Amino acid sequence: xxxxxxxxxxxxxxxxxxxxxxxxxxxxxxxxxxxxxxxxxxxxxxxxxxxxxxxxxxxxxxxxxxxxxxxxxxxxxxxxxxxxxxxxxxxxxxxxxxxxxxxxxxxxxxxxxxxxxxxxxxxx
Numbered sequence: 001x002x003x004x005x006x007x008x009x010x011x012x013x014x015x016x017x018x019x020x021x022x023x024x025x026x027x028x029x030x031x032x033x034x035x036x037x038x039x040x041x042x043x044x045x046x047x048x049x050x051x052x053x054x055x056x057x058x059x060x061x062x063x064x065x066x067x068x069x070x071x072x073x074x075x076x077x078x079x080x081x082x083x084x085x086x087x088x089x090x091x092x093x094x095x096x097x098x099x100x101x102x103x104x105x106x107x108x109x110x111x112x113x114x115x116x117x118x119x120x121x122x123x124x
Contacts, residue, residue, distance in 0.1 A: 016047075019096035053104065068111075
């Protein structure tokens with residue numbers, strides 16, 4: 001797969017990372033920061049994972065499928081946590097995380113089907 005085939009997923013990853021950064025910063029301004037600790041920690045993890053996955057796609061790394069599968073898992077966890085909170089920044093973050101997880105899964109399934117087609121052609 002070429003970088004252009006990853007463009008929607010790369011964009012979703014960067015949008016998610018930005019939403020997670022914003023959410024973490026906004027959570028730190030909440031009255032009960034301690035209650036938001038889990039949300040903040042997942043925001044940080046998710047933002048980092050999204051940037052790593054986007055970088056791997058941009059480089060055409062051989063580990064793209066694996067990294068994007070992990071990214072989808074982290075995004076799901078972050079979306080679940082952020083979705084528990086009523087703050088608009090958490091709800092926006094949850095939406096961005098779900099969109100990113102969907103794009104990552106779509107990319108992984110597309111990469112897997114292309115890889116199996118390639119292996120099948122080589123085997124004949």
